[in-house]
Amino acid sequence: MSNPIGVGLIGLGTVGSGVVELLQDAPSSMRRRKHVDFALKRVAVRDRARPRAVAVDKALLTAEAAEVVADPAVQLVVELTGAAPAYEWVSAALRQGKDVGTANKALLAERGEELFELALKNGADLMFEASVAGGIPIIRSLRSGLVANRVESLYGILNGTTNYILTRMSRGEGDYADILKDAQDEGYAEPDPTMDVSGMDAAQKLAILCRIGFHSTGTGSDVFCEGIEHIEQSDIEYARELGFVIKLLAIAKQQNGSVEARVHPAMVPTDSLLANIHDEFNAIQVQGSAVGPQVFSGRGAGQMPTASAVVADMVEMVERKVAGAGTAIGDMILGEEAVSIAPVENVEMRYFLRALVCDQPGVLERIARILAEEHISIASVIQKERDLEGGSVPLVIVTHEAKEAAMQRALGAIDALDAVPDGVKLIRMEEL
Amino acid sequence: MSNPIGVGLIGLGTVGSGVVELLQDAPSSMRRRKHVDFALKRVAVRDRARPRAVAVDKALLTAEAAEVVADPAVQLVVELTGAAPAYEWVSAALRQGKDVGTANKALLAERGEELFELALKNGADLMFEASVAGGIPIIRSLRSGLVANRVESLYGILNGTTNYILTRMSRGEGDYADILKDAQDEGYAEPDPTMDVSGMDAAQKLAILCRIGFHSTGTGSDVFCEGIEHIEQSDIEYARELGFVIKLLAIAKQQNGSVEARVHPAMVPTDSLLANIHDEFNAIQVQGSAVGPQVFSGRGAGQMPTASAVVADMVEMVERKVAGAGTAIGDMILGEEAVSIAPVENVEMRYFLRALVCDQPGVLERIARILAEEHISIASVIQKERDLEGGSVPLVIVTHEAKEAAMQRALGAIDALDAVPDGVKLIRMEEL
Numbered sequence: 001m002s003n004p005i006g007v008g009l010i011g012l013g014t015v016g017s018g019v020v021e022l023l024q025d026a027p028s029s030m031r032r033r034k035h036v037d038f039a040l041k042r043v044a045v046r047d048r049a050r051p052r053a054v055a056v057d058k059a060l061l062t063a064e065a066a067e068v069v070a071d072p073a074v075q076l077v078v079e080l081t082g083a084a085p086a087y088e089w090v091s092a093a094l095r096q097g098k099d100v101g102t103a104n105k106a107l108l109a110e111r112g113e114e115l116f117e118l119a120l121k122n123g124a125d126l127m128f129e130a131s132v133a134g135g136i137p138i139i140r141s142l143r144s145g146l147v148a149n150r151v152e153s154l155y156g157i158l159n160g161t162t163n164y165i166l167t168r169m170s171r172g173e174g175d176y177a178d179i180l181k182d183a184q185d186e187g188y189a190e191p192d193p194t195m196d197v198s199g200m201d202a203a204q205k206l207a208i209l210c211r212i213g214f215h216s217t218g219t220g221s222d223v224f225c226e227g228i229e230h231i232e233q234s235d236i237e238y239a240r241e242l243g244f245v246i247k248l249l250a251i252a253k254q255q256n257g258s259v260e261a262r263v264h265p266a267m268v269p270t271d272s273l274l275a276n277i278h279d280e281f282n283a284i285q286v287q288g289s290a291v292g293p294q295v296f297s298g299r300g301a302g303q304m305p306t307a308s309a310v311v312a313d314m315v316e317m318v319e320r321k322v323a324g325a326g327t328a329i330g331d332m333i334l335g336e337e338a339v340s341i342a343p344v345e346n347v348e349m350r351y352f353l354r355a356l357v358c359d360q361p362g363v364l365e366r367i368a369r370i371l372a373e374e375h376i377s378i379a380s381v382i383q384k385e386r387d388l389e390g391g392s393v394p395l396v397i398v399t400h401e402a403k404e405a406a407m408q409r410a411l412g413a414i415d416a417l418d419a420v421p422d423g424v425k426l427i428r429m430e431e432l
Numbered sequence: 433m434s435n436p437i438g439v440g441l442i443g444l445g446t447v448g449s450g451v452v453e454l455l456q457d458a459p460s461s462m463r464r465r466k467h468v469d470f471a472l473k474r475v476a477v478r479d480r481a482r483p484r485a486v487a488v489d490k491a492l493l494t495a496e497a498a499e500v501v502a503d504p505a506v507q508l509v510v511e512l513t514g515a516a517p518a519y520e521w522v523s524a525a526l527r528q529g530k531d532v533g534t535a536n537k538a539l540l541a542e543r544g545e546e547l548f549e550l551a552l553k554n555g556a557d558l559m560f561e562a563s564v565a566g567g568i569p570i571i572r573s574l575r576s577g578l579v580a581n582r583v584e585s586l587y588g589i590l591n592g593t594t595n596y597i598l599t600r601m602s603r604g605e606g607d608y609a610d611i612l613k614d615a616q617d618e619g620y621a622e623p624d625p626t627m628d629v630s631g632m633d634a635a636q637k638l639a640i641l642c643r644i645g646f647h648s649t650g651t652g653s654d655v656f657c658e659g660i661e662h663i664e665q666s667d668i669e670y671a672r673e674l675g676f677v678i679k680l681l682a683i684a685k686q687q688n689g690s691v692e693a694r695v696h697p698a699m700v701p702t703d704s705l706l707a708n709i710h711d712e713f714n715a716i717q718v719q720g721s722a723v724g725p726q727v728f729s730g731r732g733a734g735q736m737p738t739a740s741a742v743v744a745d746m747v748e749m750v751e752r753k754v755a756g757a758g759t760a761i762g763d764m765i766l767g768e769e770a771v772s773i774a775p776v777e778n779v780e781m782r783y784f785l786r787a788l789v790c791d792q793p794g795v796l797e798r799i800a801r802i803l804a805e806e807h808i809s810i811a812s813v814i815q816k817e818r819d820l821e822g823g824s825v826p827l828v829i830v831t832h833e834a835k836e837a838a839m840q841r842a843l844g845a846i847d848a849l850d851a852v853p854d855g856v857k858l859i860r861m862e863e864l
Contacts, residue, residue: 135723137577145569148743291567298726325755
């Protein structure tokens with residue numbers, strides 16, 4: 001492979017422009033140190049006439065991504081559309097033995113297995129640091145820096161939008177709906193925020209991290225997922241009273257022959273590092289068998305952080321190719337050797353339960369009996385003064401460790417009580 | 433280079449035993465994924481008869497490190513003594529074209545330049561992730577994950593002993609001398625703690641990070657250095673009142689053609705991530721031109737975290753050798769292309785000043801005039817009630833940004849006042 005390397009770019013939106021900017025303005029040390037140089041050969045865009053923030057020779061532009069992939073001058077394809085047809089483009093490039101860099105988390109989470117196999121078969125590389133946690137070098141740290149470790153657990157704040165919303169709610173700046181609207185106005189949330197607030201975005205990222213950290217197969221939809229839509233200001237206040245902060249956590253833990261993976265709002269101790277990851281920042285806490293706990297934090301999205309990760313992958317792929325070294329994904333464990341993502345029924349944790357209950361004798365006793373029947377032990381109870389607006393009182397229960405399946409059965413039974421008309425709200429607790 | 437790789441180990445103390453343990457009990461994934469295998473061929477120890485925590489074939493043991501280096505079966509030398517003669521052993525290995533992994537920060541900080549040049553000349557590699565911040569993959573993150581960034585600044589908590597002492601002081605568990613003694617009893621501090629508490633250990637580590645992050649020459653003694661010995665409980669309490677926590681910070685910043693590098697106690701905002709790095713943990717906050725701020729945190733010392741970093745380096749060196757790829761240190765910028773560490777005189781920051789002053793009219797006015805003459809502007813003053821024990825009152829002044837040289841001149845003038853009999857104490861402030 002020659003140097004400079006011919007690059008084909010699919011997508012010249014925010015991140016694509018950032019990549020072009022970094023390549024044009026590469027820190028001189030990058031060229032001097034890594035002896036790597038890139039030449040942009042072809043760029044696929046939706047609208048060739050649109051003005052661009054970066055200077056790109058108009059002659060390189062095409063509306064057909066397939067042309068970028070097929071161009072013989074293109075040795076390395078960088079896919080930055082996040083679009084659904086990306087699978088076709090990326091697989092076509094790999095089939096031709098061309099290395100691919102991408103920030104496309106949905107592609108990796110949902111069809112990673114096929115793509116890695118295709119890449120390996122064709123001696124091509126496929127790197128995707130930017131698909132999880134933006135510029136934080138978490139994937140290469142798991143692969144390289146922590147290579148002598150078994151990853152025991154992984155806790156991530158992987159979605160900036162929800163962390164921004166929860167941070168502002170924690171500062172008492174409004175309720176969920178108001179702050180979501182602000183976030184949309186400020187560009188921190190999409191017009192349709194479903195993927196973010198439902199936890200699905202974090203679940204896809206967690207599926208990717210599980211593949212690297214735990215050698216699992218499994219897609220985003222195999223990850224248990226609950227969003228932040230039901231979090232209320234009063235949950236945040238109760239959490240504070242108990243010494244906790246509410247975060248949308250992505251959690252994965254080594255199990256015997258499988259991996260536990262879930263995304264849900266969780267109470268974490270106020271003085272933990274993850275509780276202090278504010279606004280749109282991301283963080284990942286990894287427990288390694290040798291190194292113990294490590295935390296990596298930084299911006300999880302945005303033009304230049306994401307572009308920084310894409311370019312780091314490009315440099316590594318070229319270094320490997322120029323040297324005739326193997327692919328970065330030579331370390332992937334695929335197919336039957338990989339483990340699967342286990343259902344959460346048997347996971348044990350502590351729970352925070354909150355309900356408005358009718359102010360009549362015996363309600364607490366009935367709820368306590370339901371929990372006891374499921375062998376769920378109560379750690380503490382907060383019952384406040386009667387609600388001013390009616391005959392109901394807020395009741396909060398914190399449990400000791402209990403199994404998820406038992407808790408779900410108990411919830412069903414409590415929800416069926418006449419004295420708990422609006423049902424019970426549950427937030428999981430993690431000590432970290 | 434054949435696989436398995438013949439390893440020669442110099443030093444079978446805590447970290448050396450940890451490395452042997454990791455190699456013996458390598459996560460199966462390491463072998464499967466990285467296709468790398470190691471065979472221990474020779475081990476230098478001070479006392480061959482001493483019982484060892486790990487099982488090592490007695491026939492491999494020698495009292496002569498030079499034998500390890502010279503052994504033709506040894507392809508990779510791992511130096512883990514931290515001893516002064518390490519320079520001879522490491523340079524001899526490099527001269528023979530053998531790759532070297534080491535955790536020896538003094539060696540790297542003080543003689544890194546010579547060793548890198550020697551390694552490059554002989555086509556050998558020299559890796560040292562374990563020399564800074566234990567198992568945290570900070571060096572490879574700077575080299576690889578952040579390759580597309582100019583490092584703008586770097587703030588580190590790089591010494592576990594002092595962070596442990598300051599954390600416990602912050603919890604009100606005793607004064608400096610008491611907690612240092614506890615730390616020595618518990619093994620968190622050396623019998624002679626000078627290197628740690630004086631900041632010199634952190635200064636050496638910072639010199640190494642500056643070499644990677646800023647391409648600087650310069651050793652630990654080029655880094656401005658002040659220790660924690662003079663920190664008192666009352667400093668910590670004043671800091672808290674002001675919304676700060678005191679940490680021993682290692683700070684480096686890009687300057688025009690040079691790098692600013694200093695180690696000293698610093699007040700950092702209570703809600704910053706670095707303020708929440710507790711006990712013996714380390715952390716590094718890096719500001720990259722593209723990624724923005726990133727934080728890496730974990731255990732900065734200890735047997736297995738350090739061994740984890742050593743083994744990660746061993747794997748990378750072997751991967752490169754087996755593939756016929758270049759050395760990891762091919763990216764070093766040495767000699768005249770490197771920048772130097774600048775003196776701190778022109779650095780600007782905010783200062784916290786504290787003194788016991790005689791309770792007489794005009795003292796504050798005289799101090800304020802000295803500061804004004806040096807163009808140092810006062811941000812706030814705290815003057816408490818008269819000290820019960822005598823005629824002096826505690827005075828605290830927080831300044832706006834001022835130049836270090838101006839502040840040093842002002843300190844000299846204030847110390848000369850009769851009304852400030854014990855002189856003035858200074859702690860620098862960093863907003864992060």
